[in-house]
Amino acid sequence: MRDTHQSLADQISGIFALLVLGVGLTALFLGYSWFWMVFVLGFAVALPIVAILSESLFGRESESEWREDESKSEQVDEQQDALDTLRERYARGEIDETEFERRVDLLLENETVADVKARRGREQKRETERERERN
Structure with missing residues (x-):
């Protein structure tokens, strides 16, 4: 490129x-x-x-600056792909409006899709720990 x-x-x-x-x-x-x-x-x-x-x-432009620009554009592409997927799932009725809004907020407040996945993993881990504490 x-x-x-x-x-x-x-x-x-x-x-x-x-x-x-x-x-x-x-x-x-x-x-x-x-x-x-x-x-x-x-x-x-x-x-x-x-x-x-x-x-x-x-x-x-130094090569590092150019690579930063390229990685930012890839992050925007990933985020746009994730938003498109969410819209499609909402349109098909797979998720309701509150779940759609929650996930869009998560995507927008994080820089990359990987950040969202990591955060989701942490949330699931916390939920699992809470369930173990209750039992």
């Missing part, structure tokens, strides 16, 4: 490289004898400078 993600610094460098190529080829086709200097100076001097400046000005 990293291949589809391009930072602004990468785009600026690519645009500048195309500009150097265009100017150099235009100079070649127009018959200027110094066309080769456009390529040498453009790619060997100016492009690295543009890349360094764009990186320092705009900054690159």
Whole structure:
């Protein structure tokens, strides 16, 4: 998935490289004898400078920041899937309105579906312990 993600610094460098190529080829086709200097100076001097400046000005997203963004989007997807499942079960009549609302509240107050499952497991464990105490 990293291949589809391009930072602004990468785009600026690519645009500048195309500009150097265009100017150099235009100079070649127009018959200027110094066309080769456009390529040498453009790619060997100016492009690295543009890349360094764009990186320092705009900054690159570190891989850890990118992974955090990706994991947040996965969490949102999981939460949306869980909400969709709850809606379907409520629509089919498998759960009543109060149970539906309780589960939606649990989902919304937790970050991930795994948090909900862990909390549900703790609640079931407490209920089991209470039943043992009663007996």
